[in-house]
Amino acid sequence: MKKLTSLRDLFFTTRFFLCWGVLALLFLSAYFVPFMMTMAKSITLFFAVLTLLDLILLFGTKKTIRIRRLVADMLSLAEENKVRLHIESTFAMPLTARVIDELPEQFQIRDFILMQRLEAGASIETDYLLKPTTRGEYSFGNLHVFASTALKFVQRRFTVFAEKKVKVYPAFLQLRKFQIKSAPDVNASAGGHRPFRRGFSTEFDHIKEYTRGDDARTINWKASARRSQLMINSFMDEKSQQIYCLIDKGRLMKMPFDHLSLLDYAINATLMFSYVSLQKDDKIGLITFAEKVEDVLQPSKAKKQFNKVMETLYLQETRFLESNFADLYTVVNKRAGQRSLLILFTNFETLKGFERQLPYLRRLNQKHLLCVVLFENTEVSALQANREDSIEDIYLHTIADKFLYEKKMILKELQKNDILAIYTSPSSLTVNVVNKYLELKARQFI
Structure with a gap:
């Protein structure tokens, strides 16, 4: 970090201009009232001495002010993120500091100023909060401190080059504080018995004797030869279920709500849902689509899968075209080899628009368990609840x-x-999405 130290860092305060403005009025008055000329000259000399003294105190020394910004490399969308400033003064006198941090342009804050008092040779820390409303990369600029003495005629600027780029991810801070209402666990039955269903799952349980009614396709011929009687393989439902989050990025998902788009809410929910699913030992995958399928993340229950989901989601943006559900069905049919839970984040505002996509939803639901997430338009609901008598209402x-x-x-x-x-x-x-998932899992729908 470099510091700028030159007379270009000299700034005059409002007090300076007010005082010299008053002096100008005194000299103007002295033109009509001659005896005021002596008083005007005396006051001018007095203010000149004070201004010179203020300049010497601030610029006639090698003392300096150091400042640094402490901010995380990742910020959380729609959450209050803390930024800390550490300020240290080596001056032998107390100063008043006006601190300006060049915030990322996405915040559109042009008047960000922090006023601090710096004691002689002391250091302080001050915090402020930022709440990003869009995902992506944010660039912080330089730090400026405008220091003034008690005289407050001039200011000295200390500039530190502190440019830094941070990434704004979906609301990952919720993972630390978000409380989810867990659905009852039907597996926690008396005696700790884990229920199972016969089927063709990928998880083998044990070998048992064949009884009338068992599926002949599960006969284990080698075990039957060793025991001289028919033995069959018994399977349990696989503990690690396969789940896909399907995120629609079409034009309807651009609808705003409380400074965020519906896509932002879908991404935040997907992140939280992915975290809970991985905690439940399920395999989580991701597909984003608009006029075509764009991102496909194969299901996995590895710990690094959550980071992959977050990296994939943080740069997503809505499109202005209609979503292609036909392409979505083709990709899901090709990539999801086994029955999976599909959580589809989308939005339909008209019945005709929904009916155009219904055939593809039916086909997805034939092979998989499809759950469609639709958004309530709260503003329309508020209008509907408004019972006024005017023609417009x-x-x-x-x-x-x-x-x-x-x-x-x-x-x-x-x-x-x-x-x-x-x-x-x-x-x-x-x-609601996480609780629905826990409910389906508890009822063994997946």
């Missing part, structure tokens, strides 16, 4: 009724086709 109420009715019809169509659905407000999305 009645018109808005009627339009709101139409949109809410179509949402209900969409949900009814999903239910008619045996497709699971989560209808939630954006703010409650994360907890």
